[in-house]
Amino acid sequence: MSVDKNMNVLIVDDYNTMLRIIKNLLKQLGFNNVDEASDGQMALEKVQAKSYGLIISDWNMEPMTGYELLKAIRGSGKAYQNTPFIMVTAESKTENVVLAKQAGVNNYIVKPFNAETLKNKISAVLGDF
Amino acid sequence: MQPENKKTFEREKVVEIINSVLNKVEHGADDPKVILNELKDLQRIIEQTRAEVGAAQAGDISDKHIPTATDELDAVVANTADATGKIMDSCEAIDEIAGNLGEQGAVISGETIKIFEACSFQDITGQRITKVVSTLKTIEEKVSRLVNALGAAMPDAGSVSEGEDTRQGDERLLNGPQMSDKAISQDDIDKLLDSF
Numbered sequence: 567m568s569v570d571k572n573m574n575v576l577i578v579d580d581y582n583t584m585l586r587i588i589k590n591l592l593k594q595l596g597f598n599n600v601d602e603a604s605d606g607q608m609a610l611e612k613v614q615a616k617s618y619g620l621i622i623s624d625w626n627m628e629p630m631t632g633y634e635l636l637k638a639i640r641g642s643g644k645a646y647q648n649t650p651f652i653m654v655t656a657e658s659k660t661e662n663v664v665l666a667k668q669a670g671v672n673n674y675i676v677k678p679f680n681a682e683t684l685k686n687k688i689s690a691v692l693g694d695f
Numbered sequence: 696m697q698p699e700n701k702k703t704f705e706r707e708k709v710v711e712i713i714n715s716v717l718n719k720v721e722h723g724a725d726d727p728k729v730i731l732n733e734l735k736d737l738q739r740i741i742e743q744t745r746a747e748v749g750a751a752q753a754g755d756i757s758d759k760h761i762p763t764a765t766d767e768l769d770a771v772v773a774n775t776a777d778a779t780g781k782i783m784d785s786c787e788a789i790d791e792i793a794g795n796l797g798e799q800g801a802v803i804s805g806e807t808i809k810i811f812e813a814c815s816f817q818d819i820t821g822q823r824i825t826k827v828v829s830t831l832k833t834i835e836e837k838v839s840r841l842v843n844a845l846g847a848a849m850p851d852a853g854s855v856s857e858g859e860d861t862r863q864g865d866e867r868l869l870n871g872p873q874m875s876d877k878a879i880s881q882d883d884i885d886k887l888l889d890s891f
Contacts, residue, residue, distance in 0.1 A: 583779050584818045590787070590811045594804065626822065656822050678815040681808050 569688070569695035571596040573619030578602075578609040578635065579654075580627040584677075588622060588654070591681045595688070596695070606630025610638055613646050620692065625655035625662065633666060640670040650691045654679070705740055712737045745845045753842050761835040765828045770874055772821045779817040786810050 575597050577588045585602045592600050601616070603609035607630040609623065621639070623632040630638075636651055653666050654675045663674055672691045675683060689695060712733050719730050786807040793800035793807070872878075879887075 680812045
């Protein structure tokens, strides 16, 4: 499976620093069509309005967490319900990982991480590139 | 008696007195003086506790120390976010230039990515500090509740207020970085110096 690097990617985090880091790491990996959202609710609105090939989201946000966003997307019954979803979070407890997996997350990255980890996780979800 | 043992003893004594009074009231004690004496013992322990809380300046913890600490921690998050933003601004500018430099540019981009990766410290420290602030606020709430429950216990007149600066000499001048709303600006300092 080849990865279309022109696909739209949505990154979600309430820390502007993290949004910029992920955006730049994605740019380095060749993904240039990257949109940003600062919480789950904003992300959900973007997903409803535009088609994304990948969502990369933080867990710990208010008012809507990344976990709630994931559940809302997977339970939507809409065309976007199967959008690949990677959780990028400092929440590294086993319980969180299990809950995210049960909610339909495709992969899980623990902060802090590097470009190589991000590349490996995207490859694991979308295929090699 | 050691302070901790004394506290345990007082707690046990309070429970013992309350149980004894309840028991006597329930079973109709024939001598009210016995109950009165036990209630006086209880009053003495409560007054003593109030005095100890007052002497410890517990109100200062919730009114002054914790709010100051949380403000300082919030400032750490804001300042590191600001500095990290500036570092990333420079990295993005370097990256753009590197895009036009061929092979050498790719090497430079590889290095700027390492800087971006390292910048994630700000996100992690921010989250950790937020957790600490939340814990401090819980302590502040509990101390406030304790002080309110014991009434407005007056500080011991002989004790030094926690807020009072007892430092001497040069040490008294050292306060570390000031919060932006309390600090005077470089311009103000220049004006002050020029005025001499």
